[in-house]
Amino acid sequence: MRRPSRSSTAAPAFAPSARSQVPPFTVMSILGRVAELRAAGHDVVSLCAGEPGGGAPPAVDAAAAAVHASGRALTYTPALGLPQLRAAVAGHYRRWYGLDVRPEQVAITTGSSGAFMLGFLAAFSPGDRVLLPRPGYPAYRNILAALGVEVADVDVDAGTRYQPTVAHLEAALAEGPVAGLVLASPANPTGTMVSADELAELARWCEEHGVRLVSDEIYHGIVHTDGQGPGACAWRTSRTALVVSSFSKYWGMPGWRLGWMLMPDDLAAAVDGLAGSVALCPPAAAQEAAVHAFTEESYAFCAEQAGGFTATRGVVLAALPRLAWADAAPADGAFYLWARLAPGMLAEFGSAVGYCAALLEEAGVALTPGDDFDAVHGPESVRLSFAAGSDAVHEALERIAAWHAARGLA
Structure with a gap:
């Protein structure tokens, strides 16, 4: 018919x-x-x-001016960033946190937003359930939702200083399987932080329960209370955590669109494969200049x-x-x-x-x-x-x- x-x-x-x-x-x-x-x-x-x-720091501005004044063509960089910038970021973790990070564990991204997109794509499948403290940064929810991931709110308040606790996570797990937790410290919009001990407790719980911790550390260095250092890094406790940071905040470079991610070894190949298709590479000139963000000056x-x-x-x-x-x-x-x-x-x-x-x-x-x-x-x-x-x-x-x-x- x-x-x-x-x-x-x-x-x-x-x-x-x-x-x-x-x-x-x-x-x-x-x-x-x-x-x-x-x-x-x-x-x-x-x-x-x-x-x-x-x-931006003056040394970064000067380096960017020199790049553009050189007249040479700016070509694609490796998908995960320039080797010298990945090495500089790894050195930053030794300086601030005393952590041994290999340059190949660092992915340079188009802002921290690019890191979240790549990290969420690599770590979570459609239908997975990921916990988000509320109040929290809305882009987490929107990116995850666009990827078909179920978002489950963790209602935090002044009683826990607007940060999640293991008790929150246990309650969420009792309601259904949990694939991930997104944690920000310092947090947007509250500015609150978890201590190193609190972060370690949360990271251990995540490892023990097969939950991928995504630690947003983009405001590290902008800390107003004594004894916190630049902020607690999740990799001090768990190398299965995915750590995201950025040049936008502490380095004052939001429009340069550069961030980075510390990749757990089990996600590195997936992130590498995705990066070349999602963004091809981060901005070349910004990467060259950003190496100078890690000078003493x-x-x-x-x-x-x-x-x-x-x-x-x-x-x-x-x-x-x-x-x-x-x-x-x-x-x-x-x-x-x-x-x-x-x-x-x-x-x-x-x-x-x-x-x-x-x-x-x-x-x-x-x-x-x-x-x-x-x-x-x-x-x-x-x-x-x-x-x-x-x-x-x-x-x-x-x-x-x-x-x-x-x-x-x-």
């Missing part, structure tokens, strides 16, 4: 894939509105993005920048009584403050989205509403980034306090 032919006038039924239906990152939408307001002549202070204001520059973040954090914490926000996370590291809006603010604006929109339009200050980071409690919370530096933060805090007073919200 012949099938009926389609009408030549019928439009084909095209639609986006189900896996692509992830929400946009609100920060990017807010940055777009900030750009519009500034283009229209408005003075806006943006504290919504985690972009360090100090820029660059370490000193970055330490000074991190000290500035610590000082600015103190200013933000001191201003909390004037802002009348509640339940602020302790912000041990990174450059974020996570806090809950007062009941009167929620009554006035309905949610953190409404509050942040009014603050931007009326006072010219951009903050991030908490919805992206926590679908349950986020609509009542805001994230303030103090990465833009002391002057911007001082100005923003004054504007927020004045706006609260004018609105009767103080």
Whole structure:
């Protein structure tokens, strides 16, 4: 029997894939509105993005200028990065953590986002169940969901300093098989950290239960409490963990799009095979320049920048009584403050989205509403980034306090 032919006038039924239906990152939408307001002549202070204001170390900038001034062609690099940069990253782990890391265990990636994509592809299969602390960075969830991985929230709160515990993991395991845990310390959006002992306990639990630990360590070095060093590295305890880091935060290089991953030996071949197809290679010029991020001069520059973040954090914490926000996370590291809006603010604006929109339009200050980071409690919370530096933060805090007073919200 012949099938009926389609009408030549019928439009084909095209639609986006189900896996692509992830929400946009609100920060990017807010940055777009900030750009519009500034283009229209408005003075806006943006504290919504985690972009360090100090820029790259001078030695990195100089190296990049020399690369481009040379006039030579920039060609593809090896898929996992330039050998000299992989060796420099390995040396960094000896310097900061006393760890013996082989250069071939390092994968240079297109930002930490590239590392998460490659790592998740290599470590997890569709249908696997991966644990994410909530509140947490939304891109973890969105990448995993796009790959067909089931995301299971671990609801953390002030009682455990917004970090998961073994008790959380045991409870999650009782509800079904667990393939992975994504842990960030310092965390976005809370800035909270796990201690070396706490990380070791979590890493051991993961190994014992066949759970792949993905340790996000991109804010290491930006630490505001004594005794933490640059932060605890998961490879001190478990070489089955996948460790992700980046040049974007401590080195102040977000737009250079360079990150890296420490690859467990069992994943190295898979990551290598995927890397050549997913991104071909990281940016060549950025890689050549980034080797100079590990000089004595660059370490000193970055330490000074991190000290500035610590000082600015103190200013933000001191201003909390004037802002009348509640339940602020302790912000041990990174450059974020996570806090809950007062009941009167929620009554006035309905949610953190409404509050942040009014603050931007009326006072010219951009903050991030908490919805992206926590679908349950986020609509009542805001994230303030103090990465833009002391002057911007001082100005923003004054504007927020004045706006609260004018609105009767103080």
